Amino acid sequence: MDDEPLSDWAKRRDAKIGRLRAVPLVPGDGPKASHLNPDAPRAIQRWNGYTW
Template identity: 80%
Template sequence: MDDESLSDWANRRAAKVGRLRAMPIVFGDGPRAAHLNPDAPRAIERWNGHTWEPHGFAANLAEARRILYPDANTDPTPAPPASQPMAPGKGRHRKPGPPPPPRSRR
């Protein structure tokens, strides 16, 4: 069995100290997913190596993202996929191409 050395584990764990996360402040059993309540206020929490501790507050998801990702010029939202025409091929659902030219017989 390949066990991780204690020093490697400690270094990996120490690298996570100071990480921030934004948790929506939702009362009751409401949805806690960020995309479901983008206008809900957020509690910014910081990992201290043992537990998440309060670090700050944000008015909404956009402000929380600016706190969590200060180096990003824009919000880290995925770009829409670029439209790509179908590449040539013989896939099952692809339209057949033009027929090959007839071969001459000698």
């Protein structure tokens, strides 16, 4: 396995900071795929480099 320098990994991670994603607000542990719940409301989450 080729090891990647930590600085290269950090640049890739930092490039994704601020990315947004829409997550359906579905109660319970049911399916959360948008094609299964097309009318479900969505929450917008922003990636901060560690968590959504």
